[in-house]
Amino acid sequence: MPVTDEQRFYHNSEKEYDRLHQQQRERNAHDRQRRRQEDRDFDNSIGATEDRYKEAINNATDTRNKRALRKERDQVIRDANERREKGDNPTNRNTTTNDDSTDTTGSYPENGADGSPGGGEESGTFTLDIVKDDNTAGTATFNGPGIN
Amino acid sequence: MAILRAGPDVQGRPVSCANDTSSSAWPWKYIKLVNVGIVTHTGCVSTPNGDVPVTTSTDSNDSTVETATGDFSISSSATSNHGTTVGIGFEFAYQATQSFQIKITYNGLASASAGQTIDSSSNIRFFDSSSGSTIAGFPSLSGSVTRTLPASVVPAVYSATLDAAVGIEFPDDYCTPSSGSANASATLGIEFL
Numbered sequence: 292m293p294v295t296d297e298q299r300f301y302h303n304s305e306k307e308y309d310r311l312h313q314q315q316r317e318r319n320a321h322d323r324q325r326r327r328q329e330d331r332d333f334d335n336s337i338g339a340t341e342d343r344y345k346e347a348i349n350n351a352t353d354t355r356n357k358r359a360l361r362k363e364r365d366q367v368i369r370d371a372n373e374r375r376e377k378g379d380n381p382t383n384r385n386t387t388t389n390d391d392s393t394d395t396t397g398s399y400p401e402n403g404a405d406g407s408p409g410g411g412e413e414s415g416t417f418t419l420d421i422v423k424d425d426n427t428a429g430t431a432t433f434n435g436p437g438i439n
Numbered sequence: 440m441a442i443l444r445a446g447p448d449v450q451g452r453p454v455s456c457a458n459d460t461s462s463s464a465w466p467w468k469y470i471k472l473v474n475v476g477i478v479t480h481t482g483c484v485s486t487p488n489g490d491v492p493v494t495t496s497t498d499s500n501d502s503t504v505e506t507a508t509g510d511f512s513i514s515s516s517a518t519s520n521h522g523t524t525v526g527i528g529f530e531f532a533y534q535a536t537q538s539f540q541i542k543i544t545y546n547g548l549a550s551a552s553a554g555q556t557i558d559s560s561s562n563i564r565f566f567d568s569s570s571g572s573t574i575a576g577f578p579s580l581s582g583s584v585t586r587t588l589p590a591s592v593v594p595a596v597y598s599a600t601l602d603a604a605v606g607i608e609f610p611d612d613y614c615t616p617s618s619g620s621a622n623a624s625a626t627l628g629i630e631f632l
Contacts, residue, residue, distance in 0.1 A: 419444065420443070420444035420456075422441060422444065425537075426536055428462035428464060428465035430464065
């Protein structure tokens with residue numbers, strides 16, 4: 292039995308659904324990778340700080356100085372951790388990492404270049420072409436992931 | 440209620456937005472068809488049964504995707520010394536939230552140089568997918584049809600063609616290439632109402 296236009300349309304819609312979900316998954320994977328890299332960078336930075344203080348403490352001959360250096364070291368690390376925690380708060384992030392979440396800085400690269408579906412400028416939105424009620428071409432902007 | 444765009448292509452056809460040719464974001468596109476066939480009488484070949492005329496044929500079949508920014512037309516013409524066929528047409532897929540109308544004007548013309556006998560198989564025919572029937576005439580065919588294309592959530596296809604074919608008989612002397620001419624021309628005009 293030949294495939295009808297309607298069947299083909301819905302088949303293409305399913306593929307578009309899959310494609311958009313795949314994009315979302317890729318963006319979230321990218322976010323997770325970036326955060327892991329940030330964690331590694333932070334750990335390396337703290338480690339370097341500890342090494343520098345360790346060397347300074349070893350070189351200090353006076354006990355009072357050693358104690359002061361240890362206190363200073365601890366304070367530097369505490370401050371760094373506090374800054375990290377503030378920056379790490381999800382409310383301060385531009386993206387979330389939940390697979391079901393919205394990429395709030397995301398944009399659809401295929402949209403907007405030719406003035407057609409123009410997502411990307413506003414956070415958490417994407418735009419699709421539509422035929423409006425009066426038969427003119429228009430766009431519809433959706434909030435959130437759009438497809439559930 | 441608005442409907443989402445399918446495509447941009449469905450079954451090899453661009454999908455257009457109803458009759459809206461003003462959108463830069465969604466250009467109105469159609470497939471333009473131009474087919475020209477030429478049969479040229481070049482002389483003869485001798486056989487046990489006598490001389491037999493010899494012809495050569497060339498065909499060109501062009502199919503291109505065009506963008507319309509309003510009403511548009513397609514035309515073509517050709518000439519040969521024996522047989523000429525000109526076929527033009529267009530087709531497009533569309534989605535529409537409500538029905539809309541288009542008017543197709545067709546104009547076909549066939550002619551031969553003085554003294555030539557036109558072959559009986561010559562004809563001019565207009566066909567469109569809405570009617571599913573052919574309008575024929577000769578040596579000229581002109582007229583127009585207005586079609587109401589129904590609303591369609593999924594891409595629907597409309598097409599129209601106009602063919603003009605004319606042939607002239609071989610000269611009495613098969614071995615001398617015909618000095619006559621067979622001319623065919625065809626024009627389709629598409630108007631968005």
